[in-house]
Amino acid sequence: MTTPTHCDAIILGAGASGLFCAMRAAERGLRVAVIDHADKPARKVRVSGGGKCNFTNLDVSPANYLCANPHFVKSALARLSPWEVVDFFTGHGVTHEQREHSQLFTLTGAGHLAGILVDRCHKLGVTLLLGRKIEAVDRPGPFRVSTGGEIIKADALVVALGGPSWPQVGATDLGFRLARQFGLEVVRPRPGLVPLTLAPGDRERFAPLAGNALPVTIGCGSVRFTDPLLFTHKGFSGPAVLQISSFWRDGETLTIDFLPHDRVADLIETNRASTMQLGTLLGQALPKRLVPVILAESLAATEISQLSKRQMEDAAGRVHRFRITPAGTEGYAKAEVTVGGVDTAHISSKTFECSTVPGLYIIGETLDVTGHLGGYNLHWAFASAAACAQGLPESRGE
């Protein structure tokens, strides 16, 4: 593809937000060039949702996002509803299913959804420059991007470079570096929606459970999620743990309720006269191997009819308020998102333009906005992209 020397907007990053923004801007008649170092666009979208892409959520709301300014996401979310996202993709042949928590997954696959964005961009005349290193970005007058020994100029520059999570598909922190180059602050990035690891002693204790899953309520500070927890060889994973990982910080203790839909006190009360051991009773409600991990041997061996009030409270505490301090996370290589990112303090929540650098726009995951697990991150990529595309100045048509 020939490289234009001048266009209305240069978009850095051909991922979810970059392609959606390019498409919407081109629909308005803007001449757009998108630059990406990957040979194939939207690689992260293609691996999303286990290849099925959880592309939006019918219950999307600002409460589903982490951001230093919780109001920041409101405007963009209000202007792109989940139904508009559904209508767009189904209008181009995507079929989907609704799973629990109002999550919408494609039936036709993540690659199909990514392909639709690429096709739309091609049809609308967007210049897609793939396999291109972004060598330098500066702003002597208009923005100037050097790539592959060529220079492209534009009055508007959209940074849609995502975050550094999942580097195996080409993710980098270039978005953060460019933001700093233009004087913006970056809220300390860290891996989110990521499995947690345990210290060697705890890892050994939970090792017999690796591969088992159960519903739990997991809490960190005042935040709680009820969903499945999966025991792994390194620690804990599963939806509940991925959710809480975005809130957890080094050294913090998690509280786990291993029996969120039942009460130990009720189970004991129902069997109060029984000579059955407490461990056997709990083994009927929990994975059998979990009981010796969380309950002292002597307590597990006590007959239910012989339990003192204190022992009952102890058992209930161990099951419903189990406390554990993870050693860390499995890092960016296993993180679905990056928590933190470009501080939104100087970004317009309506147009995504930077108030201190006119013409510079930042969208998607590069910003300090992180969605919960459940289609919220792709929805944010699309919503911020749509708002930005709407806010870009009219084409100068030169």
Ligand SMILES: Cc1cc2nc3c(=O)[nH]c(=O)nc-3n(C[C@H](O)[C@H](O)[C@H](O)COP(=O)(O)OP(=O)(O)OC[C@H]3O[C@@H](n4cnc5c(N)ncnc54)[C@H](O)[C@@H]3O)c2cc1C
């Ligand atoms: C395994 C996995 C599964 C996921 N599943 C889901 C899901 O089902 N639902 C959901 O809502 N979210 C999911 N996410 C998160 C979601 O994919 C991202 O939040 C979303 O893609 C972010 O969009 P973006 O446009 O900001 O960034 P991206 O889609 O990551 O796009 C950034 C683009 O910038 C390019 N780029 C980066 N660095 C450079 C550089 N140095 N030079 C040139 N180009 C560069 C990349 O190649 C990429 O094309 C998942 C993430 C992962 C890793």
